[in-house]
Amino acid sequence: MKRILVIGAKGMLGGDLMSVLLSSFPNDEIYGWDIEDIDIQKEESTFLKVEKLRPHIIINIAAYTDVDGCESNEDKAFAVNAEGAKHVALAALRCQAKMVYLSTDYVFDGKKREPYLESDPPHPLNVYGHSKWKGEQYVQELMKDVLIIRTQWLYGRYGKNFVNSILRQASEKRILSIVNDQIGSPTYTADLAKAISTLIQFDARGIFHVANSDLCTWYTFGQAILKLSRMNKVKVIPISSKELARPAVRPSYSVLNCQKLKKETGLTLRPWSEALKEYLSADRQSMSGTDR
Numbered sequence: 001m002k003r004i005l006v007i008g009a010k011g012m013l014g015g016d017l018m019s020v021l022l023s024s025f026p027n028d029e030i031y032g033w034d035i036e037d038i039d040i041q042k043e044e045s046t047f048l049k050v051e052k053l054r055p056h057i058i059i060n061i062a063a064y065t066d067v068d069g070c071e072s073n074e075d076k077a078f079a080v081n082a083e084g085a086k087h088v089a090l091a092a093l094r095c096q097a098k099m100v101y102l103s104t105d106y107v108f109d110g111k112k113r114e115p116y117l118e119s120d121p122p123h124p125l126n127v128y129g130h131s132k133w134k135g136e137q138y139v140q141e142l143m144k145d146v147l148i149i150r151t152q153w154l155y156g157r158y159g160k161n162f163v164n165s166i167l168r169q170a171s172e173k174r175i176l177s178i179v180n181d182q183i184g185s186p187t188y189t190a191d192l193a194k195a196i197s198t199l200i201q202f203d204a205r206g207i208f209h210v211a212n213s214d215l216c217t218w219y220t221f222g223q224a225i226l227k228l229s230r231m232n233k234v235k236v237i238p239i240s241s242k243e244l245a246r247p248a249v250r251p252s253y254s255v256l257n258c259q260k261l262k263k264e265t266g267l268t269l270r271p272w273s274e275a276l277k278e279y280l281s282a283d284r285q286s287m288s289g290t291d292r
């Protein structure tokens with residue numbers, strides 16, 4: 001029997017990952033910790049806590065994920081996303097646990113204009129991307145066989161996300177402005193959680209890109225959310241990132257090439273539009289999806 005520890009278990013991905021692991025590893029012990037159980041910024045207490053449990057696998061999905069907030073809170077971004085990742089990796093080394101670290105498409109600058117391979121050199125544009133890349137570097141330097149999973153544009157039922165934000169705004173306004181010059185692949189946390197579980201079952205090591213298939217801009221994604229929610233009367237206006245003027249610069253293109261996942265596990269995540277349809281129908285009760 002294995003002990004599998006998820007750190008960041010109460011976050012958006014964490015909720016789905018916990019249920020997937022509980023059903024995929026029925027004979028193992030699954031532990032879900034979050035900030036109230038362990039603060040990965042604190043090296044000594046992270047060691048003590050982890051050593052007490054002696055897990056066989058640690059999945060570190062804890063992070064400071066407020067991309068704009070990271071710009072004005074650089075210290076916190078690096079303390080959690082980079083130093084925190086290092087502390088967890090050192091704790092994993094001490095108990096010889098296998099380590100999984102979640103990273104992001106924002107390690108790339110978007111200049112490639114073709115889907116990014118795992119081997120493409122990172123060049124982050126914002127503090128969040130820098131801090132996550134530093135986290136990748138730390139865990140790779142410390143552990144040769146770590147599994148790093150880069151993903152992007154997450155939404156799911158356990159956290160604040162773009163889909164819910166569009167639905168909320170559409171229930172309040174007649175016109176929405178959405179950015180149309182960033183291209184990526186919206187990814188449903190339920191699908192990502194299954195892929196993480198599969199990669200663990202395959203004992204995968206190294207870097208893997210994991211995202212739902214097909215690409216779009218936030219504008220097209222927004223239109224699809226409204227159409228599927230039958231909010232056809234809300235007008236959507238495409239705007240540029242410059243017009244939106246958010247504190248953190250985002251890559252204009254951050255599509256991830258997920259062929260390595262397919263090659264090594266046979267898995268391809270379904271197109272984002274199918275995943276979105278399922279998410280919206282599953283959560284219709286709890287969201288403001290009324291006709292207008």
Ligand SMILES: NC(=O)c1ccc[n+]([C@@H]2O[C@H](COP(=O)([O-])OP(=O)(O)OC[C@H]3O[C@@H](n4cnc5c(N)ncnc54)[C@H](OP(=O)(O)O)[C@@H]3O)[C@@H](O)[C@H]2O)c1
Pocket residue numbers: 007008009010011012013014034035038039040041060061062063064065080084102103104105132150151152153154155159
């Ligand atoms: N969201 C995306 O679009 C996206 C895209 C690419 C990659 N990722 C990566 O995927 C992973 C999961 O993302 P997510 O969206 O599920 O994140 P999330 O919802 O923000 O969840 C992260 C969890 O980590 C906790 N946490 C923060 N600081 C911590 C600390 N010092 N010690 C222990 N726990 C701490 C958070 O608690 P609080 O909420 O109390 O802070 C939260 O429960 C992250 O590694 C993220 O970088 C996310």
